[in-house]
Amino acid sequence: MIDSTTNSRFTNKQLIIIYTIISLVCLLIVWELVARFTSASMFLPPASEVLTAFFRSFAEPIGQHTMLFHVGISLYRVAVAFLFATVIGIALGVGMGYSRLFEAIFKPLFEFIRPIPPLAWIPLSILWFGLSDTGKFFIIFLGCFCFITVNTYDGAKNVDPELMGAARMLGANERQVFFKIVLPSSVPYIFAGLQIAVTAGWSAVVGAEMIQSNEGVGWVIIRGMSTGNTVQIMVGIVAIGIVGFILANLTSALERRLCAWNAQKGI
């Protein structure tokens, strides 16, 4: 931990930000030096070049579109797939956690699908959905839905039976126990799942966009690869990294707001 008493000029939060910035700057300097002065320069363009190209990409199009459009279209694909994954994942997870029957029916099927990496589905998805956006949604969906299901299932399994007993004792029927106890007490687990899933879905977008596309950050990288443009590949990677970072922070901020009651464990 950073001790705030020894350095009273900055708060803990400010210090953390300062250290983060220092670490980033160091990374960039090392990258720049390695790319300029070692033999790695053959495969690794210098940081300055990548960053200029990155900022330029917001004004000058890569292919037919500027970077903002590429990021936007990729985000749209992730958002659609993520929405489906959330609804189906929560329903399946809570269902399996709450009902033995539901668990017996769906758990084996789910456990069978779970270890298959999303990219393994690409050939089938082309066969089933052709080269449309649907195929991309499908791949991203598979990339994030398992995380949501597993976490929700965990949450619904771990509901304190005494809380369910208390609710029944106070007159709640089974439907009320489900919606007022099982579901809300799974919310922190669901959020943990959503957080992993949003990052996983965002990483799956590259794979999904490998299926014939003309836009998207994944396409920027694939396109860079096929034209031997290393700078463009790195620009795509930087964009994916930055957006992923922002998404992860947004979901955890949302979690802090919605699960404020969970701040202190062990009540």
Added chain:
Amino acid sequence: MERSEGNIKKKNPVLECRNVGRSFDSYDGKGKNEVLRGMNFEVYENEFLVLFGAGQCGKTTLLNILAGLDMPTEGEVYANGEKVSGPAPERGFVYQKTSLFPWMTVEDNVGFGPKVRHLPEKECKERIRKYLDLVGLTGFEKSYPSQLSGGMRQRVGIARAYANEPDIMFMDEPFGHLDAQTRYMMEEELQRIWQQEKRTVIFVTNNIEEALFLADRIILLTNCPTHIKQEYSITMQRPRDYVDPEFLRLRQLITDNMDLTL
């Protein structure tokens, strides 16, 4: 029976425990672990009954069965003449570990019973106000359980149970986790609440002072398999004094009787 002239009118019992026994499958899965055996007793209207026994003797198991949260493997329980077959809002439960709903505010916890039973909105509001006032928590409506102290949480637990206006209240060592100071205070509070809002209360404890301070009648339980060792009718004037000679005498009498069974 310690005293002949009890202050309980022996009319129809509100709760009857008939030959109740409870066994669990033992942990190796082979044999049976008998926790309760042949429990017989009645509880009368507006009586404060204390079930007193050592730790781990099966007090929670017994209380769960009486409340309908668990089923006995032998015998049966009758509430107002009807066989108990599951949880019901006519019976209220205050838990050992409070078991508040942590994602709900204090007022939502207290209003949970009236709301799930679809009482009119106005009635729900009125009950929340009344019972938070009863336990002295007015002003904490919007707090979450995690923001309250242990004693305050247990007050919410009591208000939540009272808000359903049940016939019988079950309390499972509600003050067991509190520090001694808070505990004395909560015992006095509970006595005040019970005198103000008369209810039949079945209260479980392993603390003899708590038992003597609160009870109209004490049932002394033995260790596993648990059965009833002795009953004591407590007729001392309320509020009771921990160093009153009669208090000390009863304390000695009951703990002596208890030690023999360990």
